[in-house]
Amino acid sequence: MTDIATRVYNHKWKIDPIVRSLIDTDFYKLLMCQSVFRNRADTDVSFSLINRTKSIKLAELIDEGELREQLDHVRGLSLARGESTWLRGNMFYGKRQMFRSDFMEFLEGVRLPAYHLEKRDGQYELTFEGKWPEVMLWEVPALAILMELRSRAVLKDMDRFELQVLYARAMTRLWEKIQTLRELPDLRIADFGTRRRHSFLWQDWCVQAMIAGLGDRFTGTSNCLIAMRQDIEAIGTNAHELPMVYAALADSDAELRQAPYDVLADWHEEHEGNLRIILPDTYGTKGFLAGAPDWLAGWTGIRIDSGDPAEGAETAIRWWQERGEDPKQKLVIFSDGLDENKIIRLYRQFHGRTRVSFGWGTLLTNDFRGLVPGDGLAPFSLVCKAVSANGRPTVKLSDNPAKAMGPTDEVTRYKRVFGVGQQEELDVIV
Amino acid sequence: MTDIATRVYNHKWKIDPIVRSLIDTDFYKLLMCQSVFRNRADTDVSFSLINRTKSIKLAELIDEGELREQLDHVRGLSLARGESTWLRGNMFYGKRQMFRSDFMEFLEGVRLPAYHLEKRDGQYELTFEGKWPEVMLWEVPALAILMELRSRAVLKDMDRFELQVLYARAMTRLWEKIQTLRELPDLRIADFGTRRRHSFLWQDWCVQAMIAGLGDRFTGTSNCLIAMRQDIEAIGTNAHELPMVYAALADSDAELRQAPYDVLADWHEEHEGNLRIILPDTYGTKGFLAGAPDWLAGWTGIRIDSGDPAEGAETAIRWWQERGEDPKQKLVIFSDGLDENKIIRLYRQFHGRTRVSFGWGTLLTNDFRGLVPGDGLAPFSLVCKAVSANGRPTVKLSDNPAKAMGPTDEVTRYKRVFGVGQQEELDVIV
Numbered sequence: 001m002t003d004i005a006t007r008v009y010n011h012k013w014k015i016d017p018i019v020r021s022l023i024d025t026d027f028y029k030l031l032m033c034q035s036v037f038r039n040r041a042d043t044d045v046s047f048s049l050i051n052r053t054k055s056i057k058l059a060e061l062i063d064e065g066e067l068r069e070q071l072d073h074v075r076g077l078s079l080a081r082g083e084s085t086w087l088r089g090n091m092f093y094g095k096r097q098m099f100r101s102d103f104m105e106f107l108e109g110v111r112l113p114a115y116h117l118e119k120r121d122g123q124y125e126l127t128f129e130g131k132w133p134e135v136m137l138w139e140v141p142a143l144a145i146l147m148e149l150r151s152r153a154v155l156k157d158m159d160r161f162e163l164q165v166l167y168a169r170a171m172t173r174l175w176e177k178i179q180t181l182r183e184l185p186d187l188r189i190a191d192f193g194t195r196r197r198h199s200f201l202w203q204d205w206c207v208q209a210m211i212a213g214l215g216d217r218f219t220g221t222s223n224c225l226i227a228m229r230q231d232i233e234a235i236g237t238n239a240h241e242l243p244m245v246y247a248a249l250a251d252s253d254a255e256l257r258q259a260p261y262d263v264l265a266d267w268h269e270e271h272e273g274n275l276r277i278i279l280p281d282t283y284g285t286k287g288f289l290a291g292a293p294d295w296l297a298g299w300t301g302i303r304i305d306s307g308d309p310a311e312g313a314e315t316a317i318r319w320w321q322e323r324g325e326d327p328k329q330k331l332v333i334f335s336d337g338l339d340e341n342k343i344i345r346l347y348r349q350f351h352g353r354t355r356v357s358f359g360w361g362t363l364l365t366n367d368f369r370g371l372v373p374g375d376g377l378a379p380f381s382l383v384c385k386a387v388s389a390n391g392r393p394t395v396k397l398s399d400n401p402a403k404a405m406g407p408t409d410e411v412t413r414y415k416r417v418f419g420v421g422q423q424e425e426l427d428v429i430v
Numbered sequence: 431m432t433d434i435a436t437r438v439y440n441h442k443w444k445i446d447p448i449v450r451s452l453i454d455t456d457f458y459k460l461l462m463c464q465s466v467f468r469n470r471a472d473t474d475v476s477f478s479l480i481n482r483t484k485s486i487k488l489a490e491l492i493d494e495g496e497l498r499e500q501l502d503h504v505r506g507l508s509l510a511r512g513e514s515t516w517l518r519g520n521m522f523y524g525k526r527q528m529f530r531s532d533f534m535e536f537l538e539g540v541r542l543p544a545y546h547l548e549k550r551d552g553q554y555e556l557t558f559e560g561k562w563p564e565v566m567l568w569e570v571p572a573l574a575i576l577m578e579l580r581s582r583a584v585l586k587d588m589d590r591f592e593l594q595v596l597y598a599r600a601m602t603r604l605w606e607k608i609q610t611l612r613e614l615p616d617l618r619i620a621d622f623g624t625r626r627r628h629s630f631l632w633q634d635w636c637v638q639a640m641i642a643g644l645g646d647r648f649t650g651t652s653n654c655l656i657a658m659r660q661d662i663e664a665i666g667t668n669a670h671e672l673p674m675v676y677a678a679l680a681d682s683d684a685e686l687r688q689a690p691y692d693v694l695a696d697w698h699e700e701h702e703g704n705l706r707i708i709l710p711d712t713y714g715t716k717g718f719l720a721g722a723p724d725w726l727a728g729w730t731g732i733r734i735d736s737g738d739p740a741e742g743a744e745t746a747i748r749w750w751q752e753r754g755e756d757p758k759q760k761l762v763i764f765s766d767g768l769d770e771n772k773i774i775r776l777y778r779q780f781h782g783r784t785r786v787s788f789g790w791g792t793l794l795t796n797d798f799r800g801l802v803p804g805d806g807l808a809p810f811s812l813v814c815k816a817v818s819a820n821g822r823p824t825v826k827l828s829d830n831p832a833k834a835m836g837p838t839d840e841v842t843r844y845k846r847v848f849g850v851g852q853q854e855e856l857d858v859i860v
Binding site for chain 1: 433435436589591592594595597598599601602605638639642
């Protein structure tokens with residue numbers, strides 16, 4: 001029985017929106033936004049989209065008109081009443097009213113600021129300028145839009161049957177990964193795959209597969225909209241943009257050296273428990289830990305997001321031991337370029353020595369590798385980063401020079417200030 | 431947008447019919463039915479369902495009431511006007527009006543006769559008695575109903591998500607088989623999987639996958655309803671029931687020895703080209719070919735349905751050479767327990783030496799092996815055979831004693847008459 005109404009409705013679509021809600025974003029964006037809103041609301045920032053996979057010419061694949069439509073659609077979004085209720089009333093990490101009233105009022109009124117879009121060398125130059133608490137909300141939707149428009153561009157010539165087989169294969173692949181992961185009895189794993197997902201609907205399916213296949217071992221999703229709809233935990237802590245902007249705002253080398261700790265001091269005041277997770281790699285993990293104040297060693301754990309992950313975790317364990325902390329009580333969250341075999345390897349190496357958790361991103365929500373001719377749906381490395389703050393450029397060093405960002409002279413200065421020496425370059429998978 | 435009408439409609443179903451049409455059957459059933467209708471219409475026959483896989487207790491899995499509902503539903507079916515038009519007007523094997531008017535009038539009026547159903551030792555005893563042209567139409571729907579009710583019994587406790595993953599995996603598996611088969615440039619392959627299909631909808635999907643993946647290399651389906659709906663060729667020739675019933679009707683050993691040739695003499699008169707395919711194994715291929723009249727060597731080809739298939743094809747090639755025929759002009763159709771690797775092996779061995787074709791059955795339309803716990807959806811060997819004709823038992827010897835049927839003393843007599851010696855027993859896969 002054909003549902004005529006549905007078919008007519010489908011034909012009526014002007015656009016098929018990719019981002020349907022302001023909370024179709026990572027939970028940590030909202031946590032960081034509140035922190036920025038309280039501590040640095042008046043900072044002028046600029047965020048830019050950067051495609052680290054130059055071989056994928058986004059401006060040739062994606063129609064500019066369609067991209068503008070999707071971006072404009074996001075600018076028209078505002079927080080829905082039910083979303084606001086969920087954010088205000090929900091318990092996050094065992095705490096109610098995580099979001100304060102003044103921040104919620106801001107969020108209820110916020111609209112995303114204008115964007116600047118140009119084509120250059122087959123890529124889109126997409127930048128966002130304005131006050132930090134507003135501009136920062138662009139990162140995740142901008143990435144999700146570009147990723148999904150790329151998927152759509154590749155899928156548009158496939159017929160209904162080919163599409164069905166494609167998704168059957170992708171479903172089978174993910175389900176087999178999940179069955180492999182079931183072998184790890186104490187696994188703790190979450191979905192971190194919003195920004196580089198194949199599509200919204202696919203991410204939603206992936207989360208349902210994780211729920212069905214892993215039960216309690218699946219700890220939640222970073223995506224607030226999916227967390228709300230599937231009635232599961234929203235997961236997240238903090239990201240590189242905080243130390244990057246704080247650092248750019250520093251007026252001297254001494255202030256610069258202190259900036260990453262200032263970020264965490266602000267955070268410390270606001271959060272406890274599982275939200276006190278150190279992200280140490282922005283300007284080199286070793287130097288960061290060596291220079292860290294003792295109160296940071298009391299935090300719950302650490303997130304390893306670049307460099308060799310096993311080495312990063314060993315470094316953290318040694319650091320806790322040196323500071324008189326018991327690594328067994330600490331949490332290590334791996335979140336860089338994970339796939340099931342890497343997860344199993346890291347789990348086996350660290351399980352029992354510390355509490356281990358995984359934030360599984362791109363290869364959870366966008367593993368279509370090898371499923372279309374020319375591998376046109378393979379994931380790629382797209383980021384959207386703070387590039388300047390109050391007119392000064394930002395810098396990121398990371399534990400992998402392939403992930404470094406910023407003007408050369410500033411990178412040199414940061415390396416000197418943070419005592420970063422030779423680094424091993426690793427392939428950036430996704 | 432929920433389609434309320436569809437949901438209400440779904441809830442209203444009394445039964446979900448498995449066989450929805452009298453032409454949801456194998457094309458060769460109709461061809462054979464016409465031959466029987468012309469030559470032996472008045473024969474009283476009895477057909478019985480036999481589950482060769484004793485470990486699967488069908489009467490414990492399948493509710494008797496549901497089975498009766500499905501069987502009763504088939505008894506209520508009659509040839510629809512569009513189906514009759516298609517059979518009358520369609521071109522089969524390049525010939526129009528393959529079905530004569532008197533037969534079409536019979537088919538338009540026919541209703542399937544009563545059935546007898548009992549439970550014994552965890553199995554269903556299901557028999558059909560009456561005139562041959564009517565009783566024979568039960569074989570394929572009876573098998574399809576039992577197969578699909580078994581699938582439904584296993585699936586009924588799975589939730590929506592598990593079902594989605596199950597079918598995704600089955601789709602992926604079939605699509606990978608098809609991609610493997612694409613390596614064979616001159617492949618000729620057809621769907622013979624109606625009788626042991628997982629379900630009607632699944633067979634329909636499998637046929638669409640074959641069309642999409644193999645193009646012209648996919649030569650058609652044995653299922654008339656699917657052939658009509660998908661607008662592709664209906665494929666088939668003849669089966670063991672003809673020589674089995676003809677043999678049972680023989681009044682002497684001499685007539686018995688002649689019976690398989692009488693079948694093909696009747697067939698020869700009616701059909702030409704691709705319909706002149708010898709099925710030689712009912713009472714042993716070697717003896718059949720050795721005693722065959724020369725006009726049979728002029729037929730188009732041979733179907734290998736039991737025994738070692740490569741040996742059967744070599745035997746046929748030698749026989750053609752002995753009879754002065756060119757094997758390169760002949761067609762060998764393999765149809766026993768095929769899967770993609772067996773197909774590739776046989777193709778490589780015989781391609782170029784003769785024309786090769788494949789009738790792919792159970793492992794095309796029912797390969798869910800290993801996809802549910804306890805392997806509850808693995809295919810099994812269910813047949814529905816003529817067991818008596820005018821009160822005399824039928825016998826099948828086959829080229830594999832595991833496929834033999836009939837009372838022991840009659841089997842001994844047939845072996846003597848047809849000169850069948852020692853046979854190699856092979857596992858019956860499906």
